[in-house]
Every structure is written in C-alpha cells, then in structure tokens.
Amino acid sequence: MYSNPYVKSVLWLIGFGGMGYGLMLLTEPSAEKIERIRASGSPTQLTVDEKKKALFMEKLKAAATSSTPIYRPAPAADKKDS
Known part of the structure; x- marks a missing residue:
C-alpha cells in the first residue's frame, strides 16, 4: 500500500500541510x-x-x-502663480 506513489503523495501532502x-x-x-x-510605527516619527x-x-x-x-509639466493654471 505504501509503495503506491499516489498514497505517498497524499500522506506527504497531509503531513506538510498539517505542519x-x-x-x-x-x-x-x-x-x-x-x-x-x-504604535511604534506612527507617522509622526518619520525621518x-x-x-x-511618502511624498514620492x-x-x-x-x-x-x-x-x-508624471513627467509632463503642470497645467497653465499653476504657472500663473509664478
């Protein structure tokens, strides 16, 4: 019975799955x-x-x-401010 490769495969599958x-x-x-x-990774303590x-x-x-x-310049509305 244990020489059947399908039985061995099922037993190994059950064994490793259980582990x-x-x-x-x-x-x-x-x-x-x-x-x-x-709590230790709060955003107020960012370097x-x-x-x-984060900004990127x-x-x-x-x-x-x-x-x-993303490589295109900003629209013309943003250029009026400068």
Whole structure:
C-alpha cells in the first residue's frame, strides 16, 4: 500500500500541510503585539528620508489616477502663480 506513489503523495501532502498549519497557529501574533507594532510605527516619527518616500508614493498614486503623465509639466493654471 505504501509503495503506491499516489498514497505517498497524499500522506506527504497531509503531513506538510498539517505542519504548516501548526506553525501558522504557533507563530500568530497576539492582538497586544500587533497594537505595539502599530504604535511604534506612527507617522509622526518619520525621518526625512521616510517623508521623502511618502511624498514620492503620494505623487505616484496621483499620477496613477490622472490621465496626464508624471513627467509632463503642470497645467497653465499653476504657472500663473509664478
């Protein structure tokens, strides 16, 4: 029975799947730990480099939602201010 490759495959699948599920339950963080992680990464404590990265990501999001390319200059309405 164990010489059948299909039976072996099913047994290995069940074994590794069970081990993966067990590890997932064992290493799951608690709600308290998740809150501590969120509190330590508050946006008020950003460094200059992180602020630049955040600004860049905002510009990319704005470029993704608009139809004009990011490398094009601003519209004429913005040029009146200068």
